[in-house]
Amino acid sequence: MLLPKARGTLSEQLFTALREEPGTAVALSATSVDVADDAEDRAIALWASYELHYRGFEDVDDRWEWSPDVLRVRAGLEEALEAEVRERYAAHQPERTDDLAKDLFDYVADHDGPSMARYVQTEATEAQVLELLRQKSVYHLKEADPSAWVVPRLPTGPKAALMELQFDEYGDGNPARLHQHLFERGLEAAGLRSEYGAYVDEATLPVLESNNVQSFFGLHRRLRAASLGHLAAFEATSSIPSRRMAQGLERLGFPDEIADYYREHVEADAVHEQLAVRDICVPLVELEPALADDVFLGAFACLDTEDRQARDLLDRWGVEA
Amino acid sequence: MTARPVDPPTPATPATPSTPAQPVVEERPTIVMCPEGPMLLRGDAVIEDADGNRHRTTRPVSAVCRCNKSATKPWCDGTHKLLPKKLRP
Structure with missing residues (x-):
């Protein structure tokens, strides 16, 4: 993957520096979140700074990954992201009882948002679904990777349980069943590009923000519970929508691979969803009760970013939701 | 095939073992009844459904439908969440 297109002053300055040899560039000394033009500029800059930790860029020297200059810029962007997520979460506090599993399932179930899957199931056009797949590819081609960062940061029980879940995400040892790979095959069959990051330049702001919040939670040990709360909410809102997506793809005659x-x-x-809630989040909070609120923060961030991605696309298509 | 390298000498065991940092974790169950949800089943198994059809598990942990409304029986497809709470398992 090559660096994406800059979307403003901050990302332009950052990407220009990243194309240079690390250590020689003084260009980043004046670069900070303060020079950002807007949210998209911040989001693509943060996205690229995280990608240095995943697969990197062909046009960027790998040594940039731990450059203090990049980390300083990234920290400013993360501070802004965290403040925003926490502010939105403040209006969606959970109702807590002594049953965390039930509270978490209820919190997810009671959340009200637009259903992209329902629209795809019954109404979406082929062109709309292709656009949705391109947008979704930014995450699905690294599906499960952000929560993999959390594994070494957990105590015994939740660690083993997270590995049990992740093992299935990664194909149970069979590369042909790796979920990321299933999506690659689906994209190819649907006539789309399947390389990692292929559609980043057309990623909407909510898609980038959703990606960023997952990397942010995954890469910060203090936010390990938020990463797992995000995972739990993601899994708990997947089965029924996935069935609707499959039915919509069948309705439109998409190839079997993507369905x-x-x-x-x-x-x-x-x-x-059962593993994430009952074997990962609940035992973690039993061992470290102070992490309970972060589980809900993460769950909220998942529901909220998924909503905003859906609403943004449905709005573009002129669909009431 | 290369010879197995010689193990480095084992450091002497401390006289007093350090206190375990975490409580001892119990063996996980093979079968779990999830409240209002499916039955989790760990390991390879063949399930015979009510019509006598057999289904082999395809993943390390499987979720078996208990609400009887799944479209992918014997496996759970999340449909229990669409049922009123009193109709859930």
Whole structure:
């Protein structure tokens, strides 16, 4: 993958520096979140600074990953992101009892948002679904990777349980069943590009923000519970929508490979949601009770960013939701 | 095939073992009844459904439908969440 297109002053300055040899550039000394033009400029800059930790860029020297200059710029962007997420979460505090599993499932179930899957199931056009797949590819091609960062940061029980879930995400040892790979095959069959990051330049702001919040939670040990709360909410809102997506793809005559990706998630995520809530989040909070609120913060961030991605696309298409 | 390298010498065991940092974790169950949800089943198994059809598990942990409304029986597809609470398992 090459660096994406800059979307403003901050990302332009950052990407210009990243194309240079690390250590020689003084260009970033004046660069900070303060020079950002807008939210998209901040989001693509943060996205690229996280990608240095995943697969990197062909036109960027790998040594930039731990450059203090990049980390300083990133920290400013993360501070802004965290403040925004916490502010939105403040208006959606959970109702807590002594049953965390029930509270978490209820919190997710009671959340009201637009249903992209329902629209795809019954009404979406082929062109709209292709656009949706391109947008979704930014995450699905690294599906499960952001929560993999959390593994070494957990105590015994939640660690083993997270690995049990992740193992299934990564194909149970069979590369042909790796979820990221199922999506690659689906994209190819649908006539789309399947390389990692292929559609980043057309990613909407909510898509970038959703990606960023997952990397942010995953890469900060203090936010490990938020990463797992995000995972739990993601899994708990997947089975039924995945079935609707598969039905919509069948209705429009999309190839089996892409419908299969969603069919796989109907059954897989019916398992994963139980594991994420009952074997990962609940035991973690039993061991570290102070982390309870972060679980809900993460769950909220998942529901909220998914909503905003859906609403943004539905608005573009002129669909009431 | 290369020879197995010789193990480095084992450091002497401390006289007093350090206190475990975490409580001892119990063996996980093979079968779990999830409140208002499916039955989790760990390991390879063949399930015979009510019509006598057999289904082999395809993943390390499977979720078996308990609400009887799944469209992918015997596996859970999340449909229990669409049922009123009193009709859930």
